[in-house]
Amino acid sequence: MKINLNILLVFAIIIVIAESKFSFINNSEYFLPLKILLFDHPVCLRKMHTVQGIKDPECQQILLTKMIGAIIIIFASFLKLPQIMKIITNKSVAGVSLKSILAETLLLSFAIGVNRWKGNPISVYGEQYLLYLQNLVIAGLFYFYDKKQDQIKLISIVIGQFMIAAIFFLKFLPDQIYTFSSLINIAVLFYSRMTQISLNYKNKSTGQIAGLSLLLELIGTIIRSWTILQEAKLDLIVYVALVNANVLIIILAFQMIYYWNSKENDKFKGNPVKTNRDKYLEQLAQIEQEEMQALQRELNGQQEAEQKLEKIISEGKQQLKEKGKKKTE
Known part of the structure; x- marks a missing residue:
C-alpha cells in the first residue's frame, strides 16, 4: 500500500539537513533515530540516508510503521498509570476484576513468548513488556486495598506469573507449545475481557476503571493491529486474534460511555469504598x-x-x- 506523507518527507529532509549541518551527527554513518527505527531494514536505512531515497514508497511505509510502533511503546509506559493512580487515590479496587487482570497478565506472557519465538521485531510487541509490569502492579494493589482476598494465595499467583513468563521469554519450550499458546492467547483474552464486561453489566457500572486508560488502550489496540498487519508474520490465528482483541475492547469502551452517568457508577466516582470498620x-x-x-x-x-x-x-x-x-x- 503506497503512502505519500508530506509530514514524513519533511521529517526525513530535516534529518538529512541536520546530518550535513551538525558535526556530531555528520561524524556518524547514519542519524541515530534512523539507526534505531530501521536497524532491521539495512536497505531502507541506506536509502533514507539520501533525499532521493526518502521518496521510496516502500521505505516510507516501513519507516512510518516503525515510528508508530515506537510511539505505541512510549505511550504504553503511561497506559495504565491513570488506573493505578485512581486505585491509590480512592484506596479501592472496587469494580476492577482481579481475575481479568491476572488473565490478561498471563496472556501478555504468552504473547511476548510467541513473538520472541516467531522472531517478530520488537517494534511489534515492545509495549507488552511494559503492560505486563503495570498489570503486576495493579494485581499487587489488591494486596493492600482488598482485604477479602487471600493474601498468601495472591502472592503465590504473582510469583507463578513471573515463573511462567520467564519460561516463555527464554524460549525453553518446544515449538508445538508456542503454536498452541497462540490459540490460548485468544481464549485467555476472551475470558479476561468477558469477565470485566460481565462484571460491568452486573454492577451497571464500570467502577474504578479509568476512562483515560481505556481510551488509550482502545486507540493503542487499533493502531497496533495496523502495525502487526504491516510487520508481523501473518496467519489465520493472527487474524482471529486481531478481530477478538478489537471487538472486546470496543465493547468495554461502549460500556464506559453507556454507564458513565448511571447512579451505580456515582458510587465509585471519587468515593472510597467503606470498610467494615x-x-x-x-x-x-x-x-x-x-x-x-x-x-x-x-x-x-x-x-x-x-x-x-x-x-x-x-x-x-x-x-x-x-x-x-x-x-x-
Missing part, C-alpha cells in the same frame, strides 16, 4: 446521636414540666392573695 464507626456515631437526641427531648420535657409547675404555683399564690383580700374586706 468505617461502617461500624458510622453506626456507633448514629447511635450516639440518637441517644443525645433522646436525652435532649427528656431535658426539654423536664423543663416544660418545671415551667408548668411554676405556673401552677404562681396561679395558686395569686388565688390565695385574692382570697386574702376578700376576707379583709
Whole structure:
C-alpha cells in the first residue's frame, strides 16, 4: 500500500539537513533515530540516508510503521498509570476484576513468548513488556486495598506469573507449545475481557476503571493491529486474534460511555469504598446521636414540666392573695 506523507518527507529532509549541518551527527554513518527505527531494514536505512531515497514508497511505509510502533511503546509506559493512580487515590479496587487482570497478565506472557519465538521485531510487541509490569502492579494493589482476598494465595499467583513468563521469554519450550499458546492467547483474552464486561453489566457500572486508560488502550489496540498487519508474520490465528482483541475492547469502551452517568457508577466516582470498620464507626456515631437526641427531648420535657409547675404555683399564690383580700374586706 503506497503512502505519500508530506509530514514524513519533511521529517526525513530535516534529518538529512541536520546530518550535513551538525558535526556530531555528520561524524556518524547514519542519524541515530534512523539507526534505531530501521536497524532491521539495512536497505531502507541506506536509502533514507539520501533525499532521493526518502521518496521510496516502500521505505516510507516501513519507516512510518516503525515510528508508530515506537510511539505505541512510549505511550504504553503511561497506559495504565491513570488506573493505578485512581486505585491509590480512592484506596479501592472496587469494580476492577482481579481475575481479568491476572488473565490478561498471563496472556501478555504468552504473547511476548510467541513473538520472541516467531522472531517478530520488537517494534511489534515492545509495549507488552511494559503492560505486563503495570498489570503486576495493579494485581499487587489488591494486596493492600482488598482485604477479602487471600493474601498468601495472591502472592503465590504473582510469583507463578513471573515463573511462567520467564519460561516463555527464554524460549525453553518446544515449538508445538508456542503454536498452541497462540490459540490460548485468544481464549485467555476472551475470558479476561468477558469477565470485566460481565462484571460491568452486573454492577451497571464500570467502577474504578479509568476512562483515560481505556481510551488509550482502545486507540493503542487499533493502531497496533495496523502495525502487526504491516510487520508481523501473518496467519489465520493472527487474524482471529486481531478481530477478538478489537471487538472486546470496543465493547468495554461502549460500556464506559453507556454507564458513565448511571447512579451505580456515582458510587465509585471519587468515593472510597467503606470498610467494615468505617461502617461500624458510622453506626456507633448514629447511635450516639440518637441517644443525645433522646436525652435532649427528656431535658426539654423536664423543663416544660418545671415551667408548668411554676405556673401552677404562681396561679395558686395569686388565688390565695385574692382570697386574702376578700376576707379583709
